[in-house]
Amino acid sequence: MSGGETITLLLGLVVAGWTWTRWYVDLRRVARLRRGAAHRLAPALAPLAAAAAVWLILRHWASFDVRDSSTYLFFYMVLGGAWVGMVARLGFPRLGVSARDDALERANVPASLAVGGAVLGTALCYAGANIGDGPSFAVVVFCAGLSTTAFLLLWLLVELAGRLSESLTVERDPGAGWRAACLFVALGAILGRSVAGDWVSAEATVRDFAFHAWPAGALAVGAAALEAGLRPCIARARLPVFLSGLLPGAVFLGAGALLVLDRGPW
Amino acid sequence: MTTTRELVYEAWAPPDARWSAWAKPTLFASVQDGEAAEAPALLPPAPYDVSSLPDPASDLALVVDLPGVDSVRAGLALAARGYRAVPLFNASDGPNAVLDTARIRLALVGAVGRLESLRLPPDAPPVFLLDAERCEPRHMPEPGMFDNRWVVLPQDFPSASALLARGVRRAIVVQKPLDMLRADLGHVLRRWQEGGIAIFWVEPSISVVTPVDVPKPSRFRGLWYRLSLIAGLRRNASGGFGSPIPVPPPPGSGGFHGGWG
Numbered sequence: 122m123s124g125g126e127t128i129t130l131l132l133g134l135v136v137a138g139w140t141w142t143r144w145y146v147d148l149r150r151v152a153r154l155r156r157g158a159a160h161r162l163a164p165a166l167a168p169l170a171a172a173a174a175v176w177l178i179l180r181h182w183a184s185f186d187v188r189d190s191s192t193y194l195f196f197y198m199v200l201g202g203a204w205v206g207m208v209a210r211l212g213f214p215r216l217g218v219s220a221r222d223d224a225l226e227r228a229n230v231p232a233s234l235a236v237g238g239a240v241l242g243t244a245l246c247y248a249g250a251n252i253g254d255g256p257s258f259a260v261v262v263f264c265a266g267l268s269t270t271a272f273l274l275l276w277l278l279v280e281l282a283g284r285l286s287e288s289l290t291v292e293r294d295p296g297a298g299w300r301a302a303c304l305f306v307a308l309g310a311i312l313g314r315s316v317a318g319d320w321v322s323a324e325a326t327v328r329d330f331a332f333h334a335w336p337a338g339a340l341a342v343g344a345a346a347l348e349a350g351l352r353p354c355i356a357r358a359r360l361p362v363f364l365s366g367l368l369p370g371a372v373f374l375g376a377g378a379l380l381v382l383d384r385g386p387w
Numbered sequence: 388m389t390t391t392r393e394l395v396y397e398a399w400a401p402p403d404a405r406w407s408a409w410a411k412p413t414l415f416a417s418v419q420d421g422e423a424a425e426a427p428a429l430l431p432p433a434p435y436d437v438s439s440l441p442d443p444a445s446d447l448a449l450v451v452d453l454p455g456v457d458s459v460r461a462g463l464a465l466a467a468r469g470y471r472a473v474p475l476f477n478a479s480d481g482p483n484a485v486l487d488t489a490r491i492r493l494a495l496v497g498a499v500g501r502l503e504s505l506r507l508p509p510d511a512p513p514v515f516l517l518d519a520e521r522c523e524p525r526h527m528p529e530p531g532m533f534d535n536r537w538v539v540l541p542q543d544f545p546s547a548s549a550l551l552a553r554g555v556r557r558a559i560v561v562q563k564p565l566d567m568l569r570a571d572l573g574h575v576l577r578r579w580q581e582g583g584i585a586i587f588w589v590e591p592s593i594s595v596v597t598p599v600d601v602p603k604p605s606r607f608r609g610l611w612y613r614l615s616l617i618a619g620l621r622r623n624a625s626g627g628f629g630s631p632i633p634v635p636p637p638p639g640s641g642g643f644h645g646g647w648g
Contacts, residue, residue, distance in 0.1 A: 151626040154396045154412035217610060226626045227542060228408065280610060287608070290542045291578070292549070353548040354582065 122192060126258060130196050133203040140206030141168065144220065151225040160228040163237030163302070164220050168205070171244030175201045178248040182317075184255055200258065201247045204265060208243045208273070209236075216276050217286025218301075231298025232289045238302025239276070242309030246272050249313025253387055255320035263323065264316035267330055271312050272305075275341040279304070283348025292353050296365030300351075303370030304344045307377025311337040314380075318387035336380050340373065392418035398499040399474050405553060406473045406513040409545060413627030414492050417480040422496055437461045437561060439594035443469035446556040448584075449514040452572060453563055455487060459494040461561065461591075462516040466502060471511035475543055476518055479629035481533030485524045488535055488629075512555070515544065519563060522571070528632055534621045535629030538571040540613055547582020559587040559596060566590075571616065573604040 122130070148161055179197055180188055187193040213219060213236060224233035250264035279285050288297035315333035316326065347369055353359045392415050400410035435457045441447060449470060451461045462472035474495060480488045521537045528534045550558075558579055560568070568576070568588075580586050580601050588599045606612040621630040 146624075150624055152412050152416075153625070154393060154415055156402055214614060215611065217613075222613075223542065229542075284608075286610070292546045353546070353552075359548070359552065 122196065126196060129258065130199055133196075133199040137199055137202030137206050140210050141202060144168065144206070144209070147221050147225055151221060152228065155228045157228070160224055160230045160233045163233040164224050164240075167237035167240040171205060171241050172198070172202070174241070175244055175248045175251075179251055182252045184251075184253065187251070196258070197251055197261070200261070201244065201251075204247050204269070205240060205243045208269060209240055212243075212273055213239055216273065216280055218289055223290045227290075229290060229293050231293050231295050231301075234298035235285075235289050235301035235305070238305035242272060242305035242307075243269060245306070245309030245313040246316075247313070249315070249317045252313075252317035253319040260320045260326075264326060267327065268312040268316045268334075271315075271330075271334060271337065272308055275308055275337060276305070278338075278341050279345045279348060282342075282345035284352065285345075285348050288348060288352045294351075294353055294359065294365070295362045296351060296360060296369075297348065299362065299366030299370040300344065300347065300373070303373040304340070307340060307373040308337050310377045310381050311340070314384055314387075333384055336376075340376055344369075344373065391420050392416060395496050395499050398502050399472065399495060401509070403509045404471055404507075405510050406471055406545070409475065409513075409515070409543065410473050411475050411477045411543070411627065413479055413623070413625070413629075414474070414476045414488055414495065416625050417488075417492055418496055422493075432457070432460075435461055435563065435591050437464050437591050439591070440465065440559070440561065440589065441596070443512045445510075445512060445554045447512050448550060448555045448558045449512075449561060450517065450558060450572070450576075451514055451561045452517045452519045452566075452569065453561065454519045456490045456494045457563075458516045458518055459491055459498065462514055463498050463501060465514045466505055466507065469507065469511055470514040471507055472502070472516055473513050474516045475539060476516070476537075477539070477543070477627040478518075478521070478535035478537040479533075479623040479625065479627055481535060481629055481631065483531065484533040484535050484629070485526055485528045486518070486520060486535050486537075488518075491518065510553075517572070519566065519569070522569070530632050530634045532632050533629060534632050535623075536620055537628035538616055538620065539575060540571065540616070541575050541578055542613070544575050544579075547579045547584050550579065550584055551582065555584065557585045557587065559589055560599070561589055561591060564590050564592055568599075568601070570604055573601060574607060574612070576601045577603055577607060 148165055176198060179194055187197060209220065218232055218235050220236045223229045224236050246268035247265045249268055250261050285301060288294045289301060312334055315330045318329065351365050395418050396412055396415040400407035435453050449465065451458050453461055466472045476491055478486055478488050480492055517539060524536060576586050586599045586601055587596045589596045620628050623629040
């Protein structure tokens, strides 16, 4: 490992260790008097599922010098842990949903579903950046930055146009929880796929990204319209979760999977 | 009475009660096993006498925003009339605390026996309990103190649609005489008003229920309203608010003395 990689690894260990230790300590300590564990399930399992997804992608589709090297597999897992941890800690609350404040402290199951989906979506953004051959970890950071920034901007779009956080944290609408979770996973899959491939240049990466990622924007616009239309209000009774959450969520996931399959190998 | 924090919390937030999901466990987490407390007087003192408030009705919710333990007393008096008291106190207790939440906690513990004897139905109309001094303490926070100031957010209350779905059409805010509507509560009530809930205000000493047009507060529905509101407050590691304010070190010693709540 180079000097830069060693410093990055140490920094990543500190950041990943701090963010995920705090995450799981919060899961154990915050609002323990509340009954039930449903609101803790998604925040507890999503990071593990995200780690498994990143590991599988690294092991099978990362650069040839990474997938067979335990040192580099560890390095990119740590980097991913730090990446997703920082986004979850600093990004999610600024978009209106907090793992600690909403999912745990208020035992808000819809918010916890959304947080779980957002952790997975962010992890897929990062995992996609590891697919293909590249000269150094800097290109992984560049690609992950591209996909993750797009992910957060599209979330912001859904928030501003559809007031997603209102549905999740104030209305505590279960349908919104499932919609958001599935949307985030679908966006992560599309955006992760959009930065996958062998490295050529920064310009080519951005060009490819724009070509592959635009359906994610369309999906976010559709989700924002759906959010505004389905939020419980005085004029509209709350729909059954299957109709308002699971069905649209399945459509989001299906659209994401179809788009990734349609793009084919990188 | 000897009790545990779980038993005390469940007395105030029974699992089968309609509004228990909104009760805050924060202050109950400070209850010590075996903690004894004298039952507080059932009726709140004048000028906070709530005996003239409307009788419980399925379309009515109350928000009691009175100082400290008087809020608990009012809640208990209203519970005796058939309301479900929902404590929203979201601050921890600690040594040298800015807010005297210990008295609130003791009142909550002391009221358990009385509360359980009332056998309220699960769908009893709610009375949400707040501490009017939550962000206006009598003592200004200083280094070395336990800063447990707190605020309420729209996320702490049922939404207007959730209230309407449960049949609630009116909300009455109970405040002390000459008190202004607090800005944080204004964000909640304005949402309710826009959602179709009629808002009223009552000063217990006068007992005249007055309709209120809640003005739109600044940063209403703002994306970063919550973050900006809690930015100056101290969180507690177990949830809610409250942790020590670090003491600046003596010159030349380096580091801060303090800790996490």
